[in-house]
Amino acid sequence: MNASGQPGFDNEKYLSEQTAAILERVSRFNDKLYLEFGGKIMFDYHAARVLPGFDPNVKMRLLQKLKNKVDVVLCIHAGDIERKKMRADFGISYDVDALKTIDDFREWGIDVTAVVITRYQKQPPATAFKNKLEMRGVKVYLHKPTKGYPTDIDLIVSDQGYGANPYIETTKPIVVLTGPGPGSGKLATCLSNLYHEYKQGNQAGYAKFETFPIWDLPVNHKVNVAYEAATVDLDDKVLIDTHHLEAYGEKVTNYNRDIEAFNLLKRIIEKITGEASFYKSPTDMGVNRASSGIFNNKVIEDASHQEIIRRYLRCEVEYAMGLTEKESLMRIKDIMKRIEAKVDDRSVVMPARNAANQAEKLGKGNAGLYCGASIQLKDGTIITGKNSPLLHASSSLVLNATKHLAGLPDSMYLLPQNIIDSVTHLKKDILDGQMVSLDVDETLIVLAISALTNPAAQMALENLKELHDCEVHITHIPTPGDEAGWRKLKVNLTCDPEFSSKRLFIRD
Numbered sequence: 001m002n003a004s005g006q007p008g009f010d011n012e013k014y015l016s017e018q019t020a021a022i023l024e025r026v027s028r029f030n031d032k033l034y035l036e037f038g039g040k041i042m043f044d045y046h047a048a049r050v051l052p053g054f055d056p057n058v059k060m061r062l063l064q065k066l067k068n069k070v071d072v073v074l075c076i077h078a079g080d081i082e083r084k085k086m087r088a089d090f091g092i093s094y095d096v097d098a099l100k101t102i103d104d105f106r107e108w109g110i111d112v113t114a115v116v117i118t119r120y121q122k123q124p125p126a127t128a129f130k131n132k133l134e135m136r137g138v139k140v141y142l143h144k145p146t147k148g149y150p151t152d153i154d155l156i157v158s159d160q161g162y163g164a165n166p167y168i169e170t171t172k173p174i175v176v177l178t179g180p181g182p183g184s185g186k187l188a189t190c191l192s193n194l195y196h197e198y199k200q201g202n203q204a205g206y207a208k209f210e211t212f213p214i215w216d217l218p219v220n221h222k223v224n225v226a227y228e229a230a231t232v233d234l235d236d237k238v239l240i241d242t243h244h245l246e247a248y249g250e251k252v253t254n255y256n257r258d259i260e261a262f263n264l265l266k267r268i269i270e271k272i273t274g275e276a277s278f279y280k281s282p283t284d285m286g287v288n289r290a291s292s293g294i295f296n297n298k299v300i301e302d303a304s305h306q307e308i309i310r311r312y313l314r315c316e317v318e319y320a321m322g323l324t325e326k327e328s329l330m331r332i333k334d335i336m337k338r339i340e341a342k343v344d345d346r347s348v349v350m351p352a353r354n355a356a357n358q359a360e361k362l363g364k365g366n367a368g369l370y371c372g373a374s375i376q377l378k379d380g381t382i383i384t385g386k387n388s389p390l391l392h393a394s395s396s397l398v399l400n401a402t403k404h405l406a407g408l409p410d411s412m413y414l415l416p417q418n419i420i421d422s423v424t425h426l427k428k429d430i431l432d433g434q435m436v437s438l439d440v441d442e443t444l445i446v447l448a449i450s451a452l453t454n455p456a457a458q459m460a461l462e463n464l465k466e467l468h469d470c471e472v473h474i475t476h477i478p479t480p481g482d483e484a485g486w487r488k489l490k491v492n493l494t495c496d497p498e499f500s501s502k503r504l505f506i507r508d
Contacts, residue, residue: 005378005379006052006296006299007053007296008051008294008295008296008297008300008303009051009052009053009054009293009294009295009296009300010053010292010294010295011053011054011293013292013293014058014289014292014293015058015062017289017292017293018062018209018289018290019065019066021289022035022062022066022174022209023066025205025287026069026173029204029205030202030203030205031173032173032175032202032203032204032205033173033174033175033205033206034175034177034190034193034204035174035176035206035208035287036187036190036206036207036209037176037177037178037208038209038210038211038212038286039210039211039212041059041060041063041101041176041178042056042057042101042104043056043057043090044059044211046212046226046230047212049306049307049310049492050223050300050303050304051290051293051300051303052300052303053293059209060104060105060108060110063108063176064108064109064110066174067108067109069173069174070110070174070175070176071113071170071171071172071174071175071176072105072110072111072112072113072176073112073115073116073168073170073176073177073178073189074102074112074115074178074179075115075116075177075178075179075184075186075189076094076098076115076116076117076118076179076180077117077119077179077183077184077185078117078118078119078120078121078123078126079119079123080180080181080183080184081093081125081129082124082125082126085181090487091483091484094181094184095129097180098115098180101178102138112138113168113170114138114139114140114141114168115133115139115140115141116142116143116168116185116189117129117130117140117141117142118143118185118188119143119144119185120142120143120144121144121145130142141165141166141168142166143166143185143188143192144164146188146192147160147161147164148161149161149188153264153267153268156271157195157268157271157272161195162191162192162195162272163195163196163199165192167193168189168193170193175190175193176209177189177190182231187265191206191272194206194269194272198272198273198274203273207285208286208287209286209287210286211288212224212227212230213227213254213255214288214290214291215241215252215253215283215288216252216253216291217253217291219238219240219253220338221301222300222304222305222308222339223301223304225238225308226307227255228335229307229308229312229332229335230311232311232328232332233324233325233328235256235327235328235331236255236256236257237256238253238254238256239254239255239256240252240253240254241253241254241259241281241282243263243280243281243282243283244280244281244282244283244284247281248280252283253283254281254282258282258285261282265282265285305345306345306346306471308335308336308341309336309341309343309345309346310346310494311332312332312335312336313494313497314494315332316329316496316497317477319497320497320498320499321477346471346494347382347471348375348376348471348472348473349494351374351382351384352373352374352384352473352474353372353475354372355372355374355384355385355386355393355475356371356372356386356475357370357372358372358386359371359372359386359387359388359393362386369476369500371386371387371392371393371474372385372386372393373385373386373393373394373396373472373475374397375397375467375470375471375472375491376470377401377404377466377467377470378466378470381404383400383401384397384400385398385399385400385401387437388437389436389437390424390437390438391438391443392437392439392440392443392479392481392482393474393475394440394472394474394482394485394486395438395439395440395443395482398440398443398464398467398485399415399443399460401467402414402447402460402461402463402464402467403460405460405463405466406459406463407459408459412456414447414454414457414460415443415446416450416453416454419446419449420438423438423446424436435479439480440481440482440484440489441481441482441484441485441488443485444464447461448461467489467491468491469490469491469492470491471492472491472492472493472494473493473494473495473496474493474494474495475495475498476495476496476498476499476500477496477497477498477500478493478500479500
């Protein structure tokens with residue numbers, strides 16, 4: 001749900017129409033369809049933020065309805081394993097996310113048929129990951145880089161190209177290809193198995209489960225612009241699908257990589273199948289009924305506007321931390337200008353900065369950095385917090401917000417001084433810590449301990465769930481303990497690109 005609490009998306013209507021569209025596509029291909037899932041198959045929080053009312057696990061609900069017809073293949077790029085590429089929303093690496101995905105599928109009653117490590121070139125971390133999976137009974141396939149790709153079609157579609165990869169054995173009519181992120185090798189895996197299917201005389205097909213960009217909304221619709229902002233590091237651009245326009249005379253939306261790759265992909269599929277493809281555009285290949293769920297366009301536009309600002313703030317921080325290139329920052333600045341967005345359009349930004357200014361006034365004459373934090377609760381109320389010798393600004397904010405929700409006076413102390421002193425002694429004198437004030441993760445633990453003897457702390461503790469999906473902004477890059485705590489509270493966190501300390505190495 002967005003900050004206003006208003007839905008704009010009918011999840012059940014979308015689920016019904018998307019399921020019907022997938023089954024219709026399966027029927028076209030003699031009941032064997034390789035279905036590449038674009039985006040996140042579970043916990044699609046981007047979609048939930050820009051389409052208020054969207055269930056972040058709706059794709060899993062769809063698969064659960066079709067589970068008797070589905071085999072699931074999880075793809076992960078060997079290079080991503082080697083580089084320890086991270087999934088930002090969970091703070092875990094792609095290989096760990098793959099393990100989590102297998103567990104999550106099992107919780108939904110669906111087994112992952114196999115894991116494919118793509119573009120495998122004997123990278124030691126990838127080999128170790130393969131061994132770990134096999135020791136736990138997971139079937140693993142190794143696919144090497146495709147010879148001849150992308151220029152030599154005859155070599156690509158041959159026993160030395162796709163045929164050099166082992167055939168992934170499946171038994172169900174729908175084979176779902178998923179992965180922890182973009183570039184995981186899902187398409188190549190689909191095409192490799194498609195090659196083997198046709199060699200065996202099976203006329204299988206390929207399609208792509210899409211959510212963004214939404215093909216039947218305009219290029220400049222903010223939900224599509226938000227997709228550009230989310231993929232700014234890949235330099236994705238939402239454009240008119242020229243192939244579709246030429247074939248049908250209809251203006252529809254797609255993104256540059258699919259548009260640019262279509263002719264090559266079409267030639268590969270035609271080479272595999274030996275016949276003309278009935279796909280005349282990349283939009284044809286997608287199965288996307290997302291627009292069917294939209295019933296309040298203004299809510300969607302407003303939510304997407306806010307997501308673009310969040311993405312801009314995240315990109316600023318990633319640039320400050322050396323995690324992204326300046327080109328990405330310049331691209332998202334252009335997106336902000338295009339939609340005339342300003343950072344202070346995000347309602348929690350200025351209150352957080354004002355709280356930092358107040359902290360500085362109160363601490364005038366004392367050395368140190370002054371930090372502020374702000375949260376917008378579901379009823380629209382803005383609560384702030386600022387740092388002190390005892391608490392990080394984020395920790396202060398959590399306590400202030402839960403006191404407000406519990407109807408407790410702001411002046412009430414929830415954490416006993418003796419417990420704070422004990423934790424401070426542990427951090428400073430025993431563990432030789434450099435930062436002795438409590439971060440969010442530590443504050444949550446101390447609050448839980450305090451709740452054993454303090455009814456007010458218990459009331460605050462019980463209100464922590466009310467912070468889920470709330471908007472939060474802090475005036476500094478969070479420490480690891482703050483970031484971990486906020487992630488557990490499931491808030492939409494942004495921050496200014498300022499470090500919380502002048503030290504180059506931050507240790508909790």
